[in-house]
Amino acid sequence: MPADSAVPRADRLPWTAHVTTYLYPTLVTLVLFAAWEAVTRAGMVSSLILPSLSSILQTAVVKFPLLMQMSAITATEFLLGFGLSVAVGLPLGALIVYSRPLETAFYPILVAFQIVPKAAVAPIFIVWLGTGLSSKVLIAFAIAFFPVVIDTVVGLRSAQPETIHLLHSMGGNQFQVFWYVRFPNALPAIFGGLKVASTLAVVGAIVGEFVSAEKGLGYLVLVANGELDTRLVFACVLMLTLLGIIFYFIIEIIEKIVVRWHVSARQLEALGGGS
Amino acid sequence: MTYVAARAVSGEHAAAQAPDFVRITNVEKIYKTRGRALKAVDRISLDLREGEFVSIVGPSGCGKSTLMMMVAGLVPVSSGEISIKGETVRKPYTDAGVIFQRDALLEWRTVLNNVLLQIDVRGLARSKYEAAARALLARVGLTGFENSYPWELSGGMRQRVALCRGLIHDPKLLLMDEPFGALDALTREQMNLDLQRIWLENRKTMLFITHSIWEAIFLADRVAVMSPRPGRIATMIDIDLPRPRRISVRESNQFGSYATLIREQFQAFGLLNED
Numbered sequence: 001m002p003a004d005s006a007v008p009r010a011d012r013l014p015w016t017a018h019v020t021t022y023l024y025p026t027l028v029t030l031v032l033f034a035a036w037e038a039v040t041r042a043g044m045v046s047s048l049i050l051p052s053l054s055s056i057l058q059t060a061v062v063k064f065p066l067l068m069q070m071s072a073i074t075a076t077e078f079l080l081g082f083g084l085s086v087a088v089g090l091p092l093g094a095l096i097v098y099s100r101p102l103e104t105a106f107y108p109i110l111v112a113f114q115i116v117p118k119a120a121v122a123p124i125f126i127v128w129l130g131t132g133l134s135s136k137v138l139i140a141f142a143i144a145f146f147p148v149v150i151d152t153v154v155g156l157r158s159a160q161p162e163t164i165h166l167l168h169s170m171g172g173n174q175f176q177v178f179w180y181v182r183f184p185n186a187l188p189a190i191f192g193g194l195k196v197a198s199t200l201a202v203v204g205a206i207v208g209e210f211v212s213a214e215k216g217l218g219y220l221v222l223v224a225n226g227e228l229d230t231r232l233v234f235a236c237v238l239m240l241t242l243l244g245i246i247f248y249f250i251i252e253i254i255e256k257i258v259v260r261w262h263v264s265a266r267q268l269e270a271l272g273g274g275s
Numbered sequence: 276m277t278y279v280a281a282r283a284v285s286g287e288h289a290a291a292q293a294p295d296f297v298r299i300t301n302v303e304k305i306y307k308t309r310g311r312a313l314k315a316v317d318r319i320s321l322d323l324r325e326g327e328f329v330s331i332v333g334p335s336g337c338g339k340s341t342l343m344m345m346v347a348g349l350v351p352v353s354s355g356e357i358s359i360k361g362e363t364v365r366k367p368y369t370d371a372g373v374i375f376q377r378d379a380l381l382e383w384r385t386v387l388n389n390v391l392l393q394i395d396v397r398g399l400a401r402s403k404y405e406a407a408a409r410a411l412l413a414r415v416g417l418t419g420f421e422n423s424y425p426w427e428l429s430g431g432m433r434q435r436v437a438l439c440r441g442l443i444h445d446p447k448l449l450l451m452d453e454p455f456g457a458l459d460a461l462t463r464e465q466m467n468l469d470l471q472r473i474w475l476e477n478r479k480t481m482l483f484i485t486h487s488i489w490e491a492i493f494l495a496d497r498v499a500v501m502s503p504r505p506g507r508i509a510t511m512i513d514i515d516l517p518r519p520r521r522i523s524v525r526e527s528n529q530f531g532s533y534a535t536l537i538r539e540q541f542q543a544f545g546l547l548n549e550d
Contacts, residue, residue: 162379165349170396171369180396184383261383261424 051231060235066220067239074217075243077133077205081140082247085197089145090190093152097182098174114146118204122211131212140204144197151193155186188262191255198251202244217243296480297323297346297448302355304341315341317505318355325447326478330491332537333501334546339484342506343452346482347373359448369397371448372441372479376456378433380425380440386412387421390439397444404443411439415469431462435469442473449474452484464522467493475519488537492530493520500540510540 033053039045040052047055060067096103122139129135159182167177209218217236224232256263304316315338323329333339344350346357348368357364380389390408394401412421415435425433434454441449455463467490474481474494485491491498492514500510512533516524524530541547 160377160379162375162377163381165344165347166373166375166379167396168349168367169347169369169371169373170393171367172396176396180392181381184381187383259383261426 048228048230051234056231056234056238059231060238063232063235067217067235070215070217070220070236071239071243073215074202074205074209074240075247077136077208077216078140078201078243078247080133080137081204082144082198082201084137084141085145085148085201086194088141089148089193089197090152093149094156094178096149096153097156110146110149113142118143119207122207125208126212131214136205136208136213136216139208140201143204143207144201147193147196147200148190149193151189151196152186155189155193156182158189159185187259191251191259194251195248195255198247199244202240202247206240294325295322296325296327296360297321297482298356298358299342299346300356300358302342302345302357303353304338304345304350305353314505316345317507319506319508320355321499321508321511323480323482325480328474328481328483328494328496329499330483330485330495330497331499331501332485332488332491333506334503334541334544335486337501337503338506339501340452343450343482343484347371347450349373368448370446371450372444372446374434374437374441374449374451374454376453378425378430378437380433380436382425385422385424386417386428386436389425389436390443393440393443399444408439408443411442412436414473415439429462431458431466434458434466438470438473447480449479449481449483451482453486454483455490456486463490468522470494471519488534488541489525491537492516492533493524498533498537500537503544503546509544510536512536 036050037053040047040050092106096106118139121142122135125135125138125142129138163181163185164177167181172180205216206218206221209216210222213219217240221233221236224230224236299319299321302316302319303314306313306315317338319342321329331339331342341350345352346359346364346368348357348364348366351365359368359370381392384392387405387408390412391401391404394404394408409421412418412435415438417432417435417439420428420432425436428436434457437454441451455466458466471494483491483494495514498512498514499508500512501507502509514533516527516529538547542549
């Protein structure tokens with residue numbers, strides 16, 4: 001019998017479709033950087049307010065060992081904070097989905113906790129845990145874990161009722177429904193939450209360092225700012241941005257491997273394919 | 276319940292003498308939502324003999340899907356009894372292949388692994404079923420697509436995979452809820468021919484839900500016509516057309532008279548108004 005035509009695969013799409021995805025943002029960034037360099041070189045703004053891009057890069061190169069040392073500290077803080085938010089957020093999300101009493105008990109508290117401005121409670125965490133690593137980890141965790149919980153809940157709930165009925169008709173139990181259907185089905189949403197959390201964890205670590213620390217990139221920003229070393233401030237921001245981007249992309253790469261089925265289907269849709 | 280045509284007892288209908296396989300006796304389903312009781316199914320009695328193909332045709336929302344879900348043990352009856360092979364259905368009935376309008380394929384599994392989901396969930400040995408799964412896929416024209424993902428397939432191909440998944444464990448009973456309802460007309464006709472061919476090969480007991488008069492007659496030994504909600508069985512019609520049936524059977528006088536009977540029934544319900 002004639003099998004009706006299959007949908008084209010994303011990896012068979014013309015190469016131009018892939019190139020433009022990277023080319024366009026790169027071009028826009030380069031234009032912005034060129035404008036920045038031109039404006040500062042022309043002396044239109046004081047270098048105390050906005051140093052030129054080249055002088056910032058120069059500072060970054062000169063202070064590279066210091067920046068790396070501070071980066072390692074800040075990265076440790078936000079990675080641990082992020083890890084903790086995943087370790088707590090995923091099981092909590094699953095518990096909320098599976099237990100009505102727990103949902104009733106935890107959900108309002110969770111939302112209230114999310115509304116509390118974490119930067120405002122950060123000093124309390126410092127009082128509790130001291131000025132070392134653990135207070136920064138806790139603040140990063142506090143800021144990052146909400147999207148992990150929420151997206152886990154949304155993801156686990158998004159399974160089609162038919163699919164769950166199907167598993168039951170195969171004699172599947174609750175655990176099998178979770179393992180074969182709910183969890184894999186939730187992964188795209190969970191990764192969405194992880195990506196948001198990854199950027200928030202960086203913010204959390206910096207907030208912690210701003211409040212009280214004697215090392216880390218956030219601490220260095222404060223010190224440099226106090227010394228009116230705007231170039232170093234910008235160099236720190238540059239490092240932080242790089243760290244954030246690397247972290248984000250690592251998660252995106254893991255996502256591409258783990259939920260390849262979803263990423264490919266989404267790409268196909270974005271490029272005007274799909275049925 | 277009125278019997279319209281005398282049932283032909285011939286070699287063609289060996290199933291006619293077989294004992295009742297599924298017994299639906301005085302079954303009711305009442306949904307309670309926000310204090311209001313909604314009767315979806317109203318005292319339905321219907322028996323399926325072993326190896327018999329019964330179609331249920333009725334308007335949207337008449338409770339025919341609910342009836343199928345109750346037979347599958349996925350939705351409890353409010354009153355009355357459903358028994359399969361003499362045993363009352365109280366939990367999901369697992370010796371059945373269930374196929375829904377939505378194919379309910381797992382997007383993260385390949386075509387072959389979607390078929391083998393049935394085997395995985397039942398805890399059976401994959402190695403014993405893989406060849407059978409490939410053979411089934413070949414029978415529905417999906418050779419070469421074993422390692423494709425669902426998003427690479429068209430709607431008709433996806434529903435064929437769902438059909439294979441419903442057959443791989445060789446169930447005694449097939450329950451289909453508007454399986455071809457979302458397909459285009461041409462694909463749908465092809466699917467009807469394919470389903471007839473597969474059914475003729477092993478004559479499993481079949482409960483087939485549809486809202487297409489044509490499809491109901493074409494496939495079935497008997498057609499149950501359901502009334503609008505609360506769903507009752509208004510008429511049972513024996514379909515005495517030789518098998519295998521061809522698409523052209525639709526133009527025969529006999530087919531036309533069956534279709535007229537059902538249409539007149541729908542008109543009597545006020546569902547079709549030609550003026």
